[in-house]
Amino acid sequence: MLNTIMKSKLFGWVDRRTGAEAIIKSQLTEYPAPKNLNYMWNFGSLALLVLVLQILTGIFLAMYYKPSAAMTYGHYTVAFDSVERIMRDVNFGWLIRYMHAVGASAFFVVVYMHIGRGLYYGSYKEPRELLWIIGVVILLIMQGAAFFGYLLPWGQMSFWGATVITNLFGALPVIGEYLQQLLRGGFAVGDPTLNRFFSLHYLFPLLLAAIVGGHIHALHVVHSNNPEGIDLTKDEEKIMFHPYYTIKDAFGVAVFLLGYCYFVFFNPQAWGFFIEVDNYVPANSLATPAHIAPVWYLTPWYTILRSFPDKLMGVLAMGGSLAILFALPFLDRSKVRSARYRPVFKQMVILFFIDVVVLGYIGHSPVSPTLKLIGQIATAYYFAFFFLLLIVPKFEKTKPVPEGI
Ligand code: HEM
Incomplete structure (x- = not known):
């Protein structure tokens, strides 16, 4: 199909003025990729898909959503009410909202897998340090966007979640109080917030x-890593992106959409766990609420926060x-990249993945002395x-790395 489009008169006209064909060929269709990429390399394109889905569904939600904490009928607030109206009265409003809410969790599932892949392999x-650093900036912005978005339905968990998190900024010396008020737009979470x-x-x-x-541009300068690292x-070790990886990515998209549609249509609350219940009560x-916890994708960091007695x-x-x-790229100085050839690192990184899941589980559960200690x-x-990454490369006996693939 792409070939037919590229042969059309209109495309030719655009190409003579922009050089589009050369860009598409060098960056997409004829872009050389390692021939041995496994399914862990599907998560980048999936993250791109979910980002687009989130922006599109968000634009439609914003057409009906009203960011106001003003009271109506003495009880419901305008923001809370407008979300209920989207769910009940707007044509397919429920679908757009569930796509956006499930999409937020899907985004983190996909991006955490993407980061895990990057860590493991x-x-x-070197030479992908900057690519990784741009990725970490992306992660921080995603977490910020998710945190801001969670206040919008103006339910109990939205309100108290934002109260607890904005409170944390107040703990910082000198600028803390100022920062907290700047975020809230006042002394407490309210309409300006x-x-x-x-x-x-x-x-x-x-x-x-x-x-x-920028992330993808940086990738195309240094090119993809591969499972052998x-x-x-x-x-001969490379193949063209199209059709090999366009087909493989399309297969990943199909599998992803099956899971995504299951949650959107049959189990839209699943990723909110029990905190969603409180969010169907307007902010008060x-x-x-008896138990305040962030959504699952922020809970590992919430546990780290709660592990210290001092705020x-x-x-x-x-x-x-x-x-x-x-700092990760500069801490780990081992010459070998992939965990396949680093026996000690492999154990460490697998334990790290389990560790983050444990942190996530604990951050989501009500506090108990045992869980606190495990946390x-x-x-x-x-x-x-x-x-440990600073020390391990000094004594780790790496396995022989293959010369080619
Ligand atoms: C919106 C979020 C993101 C999108 C859309 C995205 C997109 C992509 C795409 C399309 C690729 C190439 C395909 C692949 O290797 O899977 C890639 C590679 C990469 N990304 Fe991301 N990314 C995102 C977030 C992140 C984050 C949060 C990190 C790290 C903290 C990260 C680090 C990397 C690295 C290191 C590579 C090169 C992987 C390799 O060649 O082995 N990315 N990204």
Whole structure:
């Protein structure tokens, strides 16, 4: 189909003025990719798909949503009500909202798999350090966008989640109180908070789209890593992106859409776990829910925060646990990239994945002394992983790395 389009008169006209054909060939159809990429390399294109889905569904939601905490009928607030109206009165409003809500979780599933792949196969290592760093910026913006978005339905969990998180900024010395008020637009979470969160929630995905452009450009300069983690020197080791990886990516998209549609149509609340229940009660500043927890994709960091008795320490550790991702390419100096050939690193990274799941589970559960202790141990390993990376390459006996694929 692409060939037919490229042969058309209209395309020829555009091409003579933009050089579009050369760009499409060098960056897409004839882009050389390693011939041995496995299904873990599907998550980048899936992340792109979900980003587009989120922006499109978000635009339609914004046509009906009203970011106002003003009261109507003495009880329901305008924002909460407008979401209910989308669900009940707007044609296919329920579908667009569920696509967006399930899409938020899907986005994190896909991107966490994408990051995990990068960690396991050493894709963060030279020469892909900047590509990885841009990825971490993307992750932070995604987390910000999700946090801002969660306030918008103006339910109990929205309100109290935003209250707890904005409160944390207050713990920072000197600028803390100012930052907290700047975020809230006042002393407490209220109408001004809702307005600025809506504004930023709209802005962040557009920023993401631009930065993802940079991410892909950076990838195309250094080219993809591969499961062996080796540099490719021969042409026989590469294949054209089209049709090989367009077909493979399309297959990944089909499998993804099956799961996505299952959740959108049959189980839209599944990814919200039990916190969604509280979010069907309009925000009430006078009644704190018994259990406040962020959505699953933020819970690992929430556990790190809660693992420290001192609030400031908790905030710094939480910030540090994300910031340390920027330093990863410079901490791990091993010459071998892929965990396939690094026996010690392989155990460490698998334990790290389990560790993050444990942190996530604990952040989602009500506090108990046992869970708190497990959370503290898991937090300790989270940081230890990065420091061990400084030492392990010094003694690790790596397996012989193949010369080609
Ligand atoms: C909106 C989110 C993102 C999108 C749309 C995206 C897109 C992509 C695409 C299309 C690729 C090439 C295909 C692939 O290797 O899977 C890629 C590669 C890569 N991405 Fe992302 N990405 C996102 C987030 C991230 C994040 C959060 C990180 C890391 C923290 C990251 C790190 C990388 C790395 C290191 C590669 C090169 C992988 C390799 O060649 O082995 N990306 N990304």
